[in-house]
Amino acid sequence: MVLSLSSHNVIHYLHQAGLCSSEEGTNSYSELPQTSQKNLNLLVTLPGNQKLLVKQERCVDNNENPHEFWNEWLFHQLLQQFxxxxxxxAAASLVVHxxxxxxxxVxxxxKEYFELASFYQKNxxxxKAIASAIGTSLGSLHRATFNRPEYRDFMATAPEGQFRYQFYNPAQGIGSIEPEIFGNVPTEALEFYTLYQRYESLEAAIAELAYEWNPCCLTHNDLKLENVLVHSRWEKLDNCLIRLIxxxxxxxxxxxxxxxxLVxxxxxxxLESLVVDPTLELEESLLLAAIPLEVIQPSLLTLIIAYLDTFPVILEYRCEFVQRVIQFAGLVLLHRIKEKINFHKYFDNSSLCMFKFAQSLLSRPQESVLTVFGITESEILKLFAKFVQLHYPKKQKNLLRLYYNKTRLRGC
Structure with missing residues (x-):
């Protein structure tokens, strides 16, 4: 990397790239919004209140995906070609360079949109209208690209000088424990790894997710609420309520x-609003949450119903689709705990509650459907009965399946 962007040279870079004139550059200013360890983000305001977000990927050691910006540029090219x-x-590209x-x-x-996560936490x-818009938009994207080899082959395009042999399977466990972890993670946080290794049913569920993973459409792969934007006038709009970024x-x-x-x-x-105390049982903590699950459930149910209403054929392709959604939600929660340990260096009672709930989602997905959505799986599927067998045989779990390349020895 030859050029390192900063607030001092970003305007010059945009001018050299043909994204602003010298006159615009003179009257522009830049500021540094939320910047992560992986990326440098610069927000540039041009005359006419036009705003550009300029991002530069940092050189991070052991980065599993060092060409993430290439994926977004490839997505932009996909929308241009098709x-x-x-x-x-909701999926329209914003990339200009x-x-x-x-x-x-870039x-x-x-500027007229705001993060959905901030909206929920503030208000x-x-x-339901927002949840419905998300479910419909995501379902439309998946349906439009479902089993389309021309889109799959396009997304397999590698950066110049690079190779892509296969697409990444996100159904991965926490991985093996290396000796370095004892110098990077506080002793109390090691309890998470101890718990994770204790339950064979947890490992078996993740192994089954990985084994049954079958890519069939274009996926975003990072659809947390921070990556969903809501229009400031969403109550008055019939469309363009949300954008996925x-x-x-x-x-x-x-x-x-x-x-x-998303779930x-x-x-x-x-889960992060729980009242946690060592003297309280998990069930008591869940009931004392500042944001009760019952308040969120209607949006969760609206989300999945809108999705399936837009893309019902997925139930014919995968009759256990709803259960897989629940299991992936549990897996995402596990990785969220790991990220919290990596960045904040702690594993508290709140994280313990999240772990137990994630374990339940992964190990008992059918029962967990009722907990998450407020109605049973069969009640959801009855709305789409022609696309799914309501009484399919229970799958036998394989406790000894190899599911990722870093095999971990129990007890090490």
Whole structure:
């Protein structure tokens, strides 16, 4: 990487890239919004109040996906080449420039939109209209790309000089424990890894998810609520209520993972609002949450019903689709705990409650459907009976399946 962007040279870079004139550059200013450890983000305001978000990927050691911006640029190119996908307004590309060598991506900044996560946390209000718009938009994207080899082959395009042998399977466990962890993770946080290794049913469920993973459509792969934007006048609009952003992880994948990630993000609002005390049982903590699950359930149910109403054929393709959504939600919660340990260096009682709930979602998905959505799986599927067998045989779990390349020895 030759050029390192900053607030001092970003305007010059945009001018050199032909994204603003010298006159505009003179009157522009830049500021640094939320910047992650992985990316540098610069928000540039041009005359006329046009805003551009300029992102540059940092050089991070052991980065599993060092070409994330390429994925978003590839998604942009996909929408350009296949205009029918561009008609899905929630997924419309905002990218205006990409430079692979410097790992720089520039996209329009939607000043009339705000993050859905912030809206929920600020207002403690979960309108069904927003959940319905998300479910419909995501279902439209999955349906439009479902089993379309031309889209799959396009998304398999690799950066210049690189190779792609297969698409990433997100159904991965926590992985093996390396000696380095004892220097990076506080002793009390090691309890998470101890718990994770204790339950064979948990490992078996993740193994089954990985084994049954069958990519069939374009997936976002990072659909947390922070990556869903809501229009400031959403109550007065009939369309364009929401936008899906940050397509850096998109690829050909399993639609249940996208929906499961969304469900997990909703559940996190509830789980992180728990009143946690060592003297309280888990059931008591769940009932004392500042954001009760019963408040979120109507939006969760609306989300999955709107999705299935838009893309009902997925039930013919996978009759156990709803259960897979629940299991992926549990897996996402597990990885959220791991991320919290990595960045904040703690594993508290709140994290313990999240772990136990995630374990339940993964190990007992059929029973967990009622907990999450407020109605049973059969009640959901009755609405789409012609696409699914309501009484399919229970699958036998394989406790000894190899499911990721880093085999971990129990007890090490």
């Amino acid at each position: 205009p029918v996908l561009g008609n899905i307004s 990409f430079e692979q060598e410097e790992s720089i991506l 996209r329009h900044y939607l 403690l209000h979960f309108p 940050d397509w850096e992880a998109c690829s050909w994948g399993d639609p249940a993972f996208d929906l499961g990630t 997990a993000s909703y559940l996190t609002l509830w």
